Amino acid sequence: MSATSASATASTAPGPDNALRELLTSVDRGRQRKNRTMTGLVWAAFFLAMTPLFSLLWTVLSHGLAKFTPYFLLHSMRNVSGGMDAGGAYHAIAGTLLITLGTTVISVPIGLLAAIYLVEYGKGPLARAVTFFVDVMTGIPSIVAGLFAFAVFAIFFGPGVRLGVMGSVALALLMIPVVVRSSEEMLRLVPNELREAAYALGVPKWLTIVKVVLRTSVAGLTTSVLLAVARVIGETAPLLIAVGTTASINFNLFAGRMMTLPVFIYDQYHQGPARCARNATNCLVSINLDRAWAAALTLLLIVVILNLVGRLVTWLFAPKLR
Amino acid sequence: MAQRIDVKDLNIYYGSFLAVSDVSMSIEPRSVTALIGPSGCGKSTFLRSLNRMHEVIPGARVEGTVAMDGVDLYGPAVDPVAVRRQVGMVFQRPNPFPTMSIAENVLAGVRLNNKKISKSDAADLVERSLVGANLWKEVKDRLDRPGSSLSGGQQQRLCIARAIAVTPQVLLMDEPASALDPISTLAIEDLISELKASYTIVIVTHNMQQAARVSDRTGFFNIEGAGKPGRLVEIDDTATIFSTPRQQQTEDYISGRFG
Numbered sequence: 001m002s003a004t005s006a007s008a009t010a011s012t013a014p015g016p017d018n019a020l021r022e023l024l025t026s027v028d029r030g031r032q033r034k035n036r037t038m039t040g041l042v043w044a045a046f047f048l049a050m051t052p053l054f055s056l057l058w059t060v061l062s063h064g065l066a067k068f069t070p071y072f073l074l075h076s077m078r079n080v081s082g083g084m085d086a087g088g089a090y091h092a093i094a095g096t097l098l099i100t101l102g103t104t105v106i107s108v109p110i111g112l113l114a115a116i117y118l119v120e121y122g123k124g125p126l127a128r129a130v131t132f133f134v135d136v137m138t139g140i141p142s143i144v145a146g147l148f149a150f151a152v153f154a155i156f157f158g159p160g161v162r163l164g165v166m167g168s169v170a171l172a173l174l175m176i177p178v179v180v181r182s183s184e185e186m187l188r189l190v191p192n193e194l195r196e197a198a199y200a201l202g203v204p205k206w207l208t209i210v211k212v213v214l215r216t217s218v219a220g221l222t223t224s225v226l227l228a229v230a231r232v233i234g235e236t237a238p239l240l241i242a243v244g245t246t247a248s249i250n251f252n253l254f255a256g257r258m259m260t261l262p263v264f265i266y267d268q269y270h271q272g273p274a275r276c277a278r279n280a281t282n283c284l285v286s287i288n289l290d291r292a293w294a295a296a297l298t299l300l301l302i303v304v305i306l307n308l309v310g311r312l313v314t315w316l317f318a319p320k321l322r
Numbered sequence: 323m324a325q326r327i328d329v330k331d332l333n334i335y336y337g338s339f340l341a342v343s344d345v346s347m348s349i350e351p352r353s354v355t356a357l358i359g360p361s362g363c364g365k366s367t368f369l370r371s372l373n374r375m376h377e378v379i380p381g382a383r384v385e386g387t388v389a390m391d392g393v394d395l396y397g398p399a400v401d402p403v404a405v406r407r408q409v410g411m412v413f414q415r416p417n418p419f420p421t422m423s424i425a426e427n428v429l430a431g432v433r434l435n436n437k438k439i440s441k442s443d444a445a446d447l448v449e450r451s452l453v454g455a456n457l458w459k460e461v462k463d464r465l466d467r468p469g470s471s472l473s474g475g476q477q478q479r480l481c482i483a484r485a486i487a488v489t490p491q492v493l494l495m496d497e498p499a500s501a502l503d504p505i506s507t508l509a510i511e512d513l514i515s516e517l518k519a520s521y522t523i524v525i526v527t528h529n530m531q532q533a534a535r536v537s538d539r540t541g542f543f544n545i546e547g548a549g550k551p552g553r554l555v556e557i558d559d560t561a562t563i564f565s566t567p568r569q570q571q572t573e574d575y576i577s578g579r580f581g
Contacts, residue, residue: 197409199375201410202488
């Protein structure tokens, strides 16, 4: 608007411009309706997605809390039989933690180094091949991973061998691709400017990677490792094949069968209702199912605790802005 | 500790694409050399070839020689990492390390190279470098705060402090003030004038007033068209370039009659 017309408007019409007011206050009913509809749909989709989650949490809690006692967490199934109101998941908790630790020890170095190769060094056909095979590995059915570990160890230790470390190998096969892909994303998020800043200070490439790239992305890398752990900690089939079942405590990954929580849950559920004699005192018909639910709750809590630890690490190492 | 740089017949490539063609120039020690020219004319590419940062990009390579006091930086036995310790660089956008405090950022060149340094030496180096970058007074009470808590202009001076903490011979600056407001720009320009007493400085800038204000010599790069290589049109004393340039292109560019 030119200066003359502005001053003319100011002198003749000091009140608000009615045409403009009309323009600014008129409402597009159709657009508002669409807006409300879409907002409603988004909320509906949100609740639809949350329903199974809360239903699952509620079911596990309500069924699992009954037997979720210190006794359950601290006793194995040794010398427990029939419908005895005894026994616990201590051996399975120990097995799950040890085997998952073994898996992490195998997967994180391999996965992280592969991701570093892909982001910092890889180019040409080799990098494309690595990416392709990592994608293929993501799709390996877990039972196949179990059979693979079983077959490999059978070559060296004879058929029928079952060891905790076999479970770690089987799970590592499933975990490595997850670690590679998510770590790759995290490393790519590190701005190139930081690498160049380090190079310009005369820092060699490997030190730049270790001290700048990894240090800057450590929070994200922790998250990606924990997500990968969460991915494999609930695996049942490969452990059933490679590690087997046992009622006793076994802390040695390299000798004998071990129990794990998912397999324990399957095993207990599989036994179904216990048969109790008519006037038996220490006998519960539902004991096996109760143990299965309590073990499910334990597994869920382990995953929750891992996530909380991850949050803590992320918070401690994240780049701070003020 | 300032050195001269002689560039001879330098061709710079990205893969098979010739980005900068046939540059020869001498960069005098303890002076500021400004490189001006339109976008895409290869002045930043040329600057990055002076400390072998160019080859960080896959497929990038150069032909010709860049000699620092007679030693070819592209010679067969020369380690690019060692070159970059002698020829420091400040980038267009301030890039302090986000995981490090102000003091750690200044010490980055030492610490990232796994060199041991005693606490008192480290404190000395931090103070000396920050004083050198005109930032000490503003940050001396919050050296342990993150580098990214500073303003843009302060961050850029922190990056300069980080660069001079490794005591390079030459300091390259790639449009160091283009992301900053006029006051911070002035602070950087004052700093450049101070730094030239002890360093050889090469600065790329889009701002011709800035080139006229801070530099002793000015080189003008130009490009004939898209896909053609950039060339050094002429280099001379800044006063000459901005008053009586020898080439018509230069005069057109600095008087705003370009293209």
